[in-house]
Amino acid sequence: MKPAPFAYADPRTLDEALAVLSEEGEGAKVLAGGQSLLPLLNMRLAAPTTLVDINRVPGLDRIEAGEAGVRVGALVRHAALLRSAEASAVQPLLARATANVAHPAIRNRGTTVGSIAHADPSGEMTAVLALTGGSVTVATPDGSSSVDWADFFLGPLETAVHGPAVVTSAFFPALAPRSGTAFAEVSRRKGDYAVCGTGVVVTLDEDRRVASARVAHISVGLVPEVHDLTDAVAGRPVDTADWAAAGAMAQGLVDPDGDLHASADYRRLLVGALTTRTLASAAAEALERSA
């Protein structure tokens, strides 16, 4: 369990990082927290020729919480996002989901942007980016651009970012007024990647009836998907809305796979159970926030 030989660069600026990535070409890989990449290297499942360590690039470790949303820099660790009261005031899903990412030791090194760039459909933050309608900023030698979540995730561990590029930040839009959120997951052991996880946003109208209900799951599809469940509960007051019907609707919209830890059927069961539960609690929160 030792990696194959590789070269190592630790650039001090973003431009330098992009330059090394361009020079080294295909075989070069960005190293952020290393919590996903290094195990792959050690098991020789990946053998990049050069690691471009971005940890010494200044300015990438900022969390900027504003009215529009929260911008999370590429070197913000899961632990920092989890602790940021400003970030969760603007978008409560951030802390709620991050609390389910791995264990403290891994959260101390692993980055939120790294987990999005890694595009593991079991990663909590991929679903949160999708559910909040977020985007990432991608820097290339030709300049920086914003990529919407829907265009970013192409498949498991596969994103629209190719060639010399660094994802410099992720942007999570603020929670809309009269809205509530919830995140829940079932994992075999505390801190493990979820067998199934569910994040939801419920928004009420001015009469405090359900205006919209959206869900995103983890460990269910190949890429993050957001499903609109509004039809099952639209126009209902929070206490009489049939959340179970929305859960059943969600079950019909997913197409999970089975693996060692969960059959496809079991995942579908969890989609129903978790969706039902999280919607009810998000709606209760939306009600509070509408008061």
Next chain:
Amino acid sequence: MTTKLFGEPVRRREDARLIVGAGRYLDDIGADAYAAAFVRSPYAHARVVDIDVSPALDVDGLLAVYTYEDLTGPMAEPLPVLIPHPQLTHARTGYTLVRDVAHHVGEAVVMVVAVDRYVAEDAAALIEVTWEELPVVVGVDAAEAAVHAVHPDVPDNVAARHHQERGDVEAALAASAHTLSFTQYFERSASMPMEGKGVHARWDADDSALRVHSSTQASTSVRAAIAAKLELSLEKVEVIAPDVGGGFGVKIMHPWPEELLVPMAAIKLGHEVKWVEDRREHFISSAHERQQRQEVAVGYDDDGRITALDVLVWHDNGAYTNYGIIVPINTATQLCGPYDVPVYRARVNSVYTNTVLVTPYRGAGRPQGTFVMERTMDRIAQERGLDRLEVRRRNLIQNDQFPYDWGMTFQDGRPLVYDSGNYPGLVDKLEALVDWPGLETRRAEAATRGKLLGAGMAMYVEGTGPGPYEGAHVEVLGSGKVLVSTGLTSQGQGHETVFAQLAASELGVPLEDVEVTTGDTRRFGYAVGTFASRAAVVSGNAVALAAKGVREKALRIAAELLEADPGDLEIDEGLVQVKGTPGASIPLRTVAVLSNPLRYAFDEAARQATQFAGPGDDSKPPIAVGDSPGLEYTDYYSPLRSTFAAGAHAAVVEIDPATWEIDVVQYAVVHDCGNVVNPMIVEGQVQGGVAQGVGGALYERMAYDRDGQLQNASFMDFLMPYASEVPDVDIDHQETPSPLNPLGIKGAGEAGVIPGSAAIASAIEDAVGRRIAAMPISPTELYDLMRSDGEQVPRLPTATGVPA
């Protein structure tokens, strides 16, 4: 004896060192050593057609490549069958490097030595082995079907047919008022110590001497194996077990191929060589345990008393039988647990499969046996409408039945005789500890929270402390320091603390003065090893006996100096004194100095022992005939038979019927290991065992596919429970001393794990009302079970003695 430490919850003295990172594990040794890596078989069953090492030869830093062709003499022979047994009629073992056919994924084929492990792995990755794949056998069912053979000369795949019986079971079954028969499955898990195996070897060419460090549970025997295989004289080989990061059984298996190959390479290269197993290697080339299919037939009377029990077990022993049939014997002989089963037959067919070999893992066949017996008890309870505690009470061996002779042969080759016990006492204590009669109230309360609550229990008896023997050396130095050494090794259990307590108690010295060394053949050459919950029983008694020898000698010498009768002397806090006469005393360290009459004074203390230091008795030689210099003693303890510990566990689970998640909300243990040397250490052992029991019941399994590929060979997919999954354990003790050894102790190391699967299966069954006949069980499997037309089981009120 006035310094009393026996029975005290003394804090583990090894912890400070281990916790701050000051331990010395295998990988802390030999920073400049060359590193070994292995090319391992990617196939479960395949013939080597060709090995092309040439692509690796250009790698900078490569030092050597070895294949079977490079092995000579005994090294080219198969590995030993460690524990031969007449019923092991078809023993098969592998070679240190695959000769022609690999029988499981992970078998070593090529050894690479390079300047470091990175380079060694680079070179190994370039070596090309051409394989011809052969048909694969995975699982006991396939082994029994024997469509394919793992070893061509064992066409039915049966390595051994182990058979034990008491009475005529067929007749007794036929005569029974009621009978039941059923089949159960138990899955594989593994020891999974945090530190894998590892070997470091240093060859001193001038001395022709070999020093080997190995992360082993049996250094003396590894030493003998290395000497034999490498044709070295035993006195030229030293084997030391440094700090070992857990063993749990996998390191009692030996010699592992690497334990022979690393020394071989060190000799050939004239340089230190080291190999440290990585986790993937540990999964695919160490040992597993536990898979069995169990076919049970039981007869019982109207009161639920067993009249006959017949068990046929198909036991998966993996590809080889290096460790013999110890695990099958344990299953067969420990299955009946605390119950008075009048007529019993156990047949265990131990079969080959193309998987990693099976050797003891903590519990070693007993969890499986307990699963048979305890699930049988639950079924009888259900059939007769009896409370589960009550049906057990009716079947227990009673206190006046000891010694209880089964008329069978135990795993140590000695008669299976329970030496002592109080099994009804265990049930009474467990009932109180878990508040068994209060469970219906808890079930109702859980229901209001939408949870299904269930409780289960299981009992076991564990033969511990088997022989043949262990020994200890105790020596008091002139500094007052007391050195204790055993050949028996330590893997974190707390032997340093317990042996120090025993020596300090016996000698009357402060605990801090005692220094314990274990598993170093330079210090103690005769030992068997750490397994079968035997360290405290066998080595503990040996330490006490050796300390007693030292004490007697010290009193004899001091008596002369103090002009007193040895019988009037006592040792307290390191001072030998005349009882009741303050001032008439001499420090034990001075006695140690004077015990060695000297010509040369090398320091102040030594002056006292030189020939002109004081008037002596000219009529006697300085050392009496038959005596020896030095305040030291070596003694051995060799038990007549194993001593039998026992316990009762209860588990309470809550299940979420929306997600089928299973939460162990309470776990209670009543434990009886005879006299307890250190209750804190015993509780630690129990807690750790329960953690592994929970792991085996709910999380761990070896997921082999049909091609013999282990699908979950990493900690990402092989799920050992974290601290967050392990419940706090409520523990109560009962102390029923063993009449077999002077200290009256029984082993405690494995107990915690044994009834875990049985108790948790019972609890889940109680919660969901469906038969649980296979363990482990995960939420996804429980969901499948609930949707299947699986057998419904009646749920009985858990009120003591009240038939439903």
